Amino acid sequence: MSDVRGVGVDLCSIDRIEKAIKREHFKERVFTQQEIVYFTRNGRVVAESAAAMFAAKEAVSKALGTGFLTGIMPEHVEVVHDDRGAPGIVLHGPAEERLRELGGSQVHISLSHEANSAVAFAVVS
Numbered sequence: 081m082s083d084v085r086g087v088g089v090d091l092c093s094i095d096r097i098e099k100a101i102k103r104e105h106f107k108e109r110v111f112t113q114q115e116i117v118y119f120t121r122n123g124r125v126v127a128e129s130a131a132a133m134f135a136a137k138e139a140v141s142k143a144l145g146t147g148f149l150t151g152i153m154p155e156h157v158e159v160v161h162d163d164r165g166a167p168g169i170v171l172h173g174p175a176e177e178r179l180r181e182l183g184g185s186q187v188h189i190s191l192s193h194e195a196n197s198a199v200a201f202a203v204v205s
């Protein structure tokens with residue numbers, strides 16, 4: 081692995097995301113269509129998956145050193161999953177530009193949820 085350029089962590093309340101996601105505006109602003117497909121199973125939102133994905137976005141924004149206050153928005157940080165279910169991150173637009181600015185080339189992510197909390201840890205390298 082190349083040098084570490086940044087790390088970020090985020091802890092998110094599952095209840096909070098479950099409530100927020102009922103608002104279509106929040107859902108569409110924060111999550112991509114692919115992400116919505118992932119956390120919607122059998123027609124219902126799996127809130128712990130949505131909360132972990134939300135935490136992933138915030139953790140990555142911290143690893144990039146920007147948060148979401150400087151033009152990088154949650155939609156620019158997309159959570160994807162491979163065939164085995166492992167999460168990965170695809171950056172878009174200004175988030176991808178920030179990665180390059182840091183001299184990085186990839187973002188590593190790990191997610192977990194238990195009881196009412198979801199947590200994400202991100203590394204930029």
Ligand SMILES: CC(C)(COP(=O)(O)OP(=O)(O)OC[C@H]1O[C@@H](n2cnc3c(N)ncnc32)[C@H](O)[C@@H]1OP(=O)(O)O)[C@@H](O)C(=O)NCCC(=O)NCCS
Binds near residue numbers: 089090142148
């Ligand atoms: C960094 C950010 C993501 C904070 O997230 P948060 O969930 O509100 O707060 P957390 O408790 O998880 O994290 C706070 C810590 O992040 C760290 N932090 C703050 N700015 C940071 C930055 N630019 N880069 C990395 N870490 C940062 C600080 O250590 C902070 O602790 P402090 O307040 O005691 O100094 C914030 O920049 C942000 O964008 N807030 C807006 C939230 C938002 O718009 N969410 C999506 C839209 S729905």
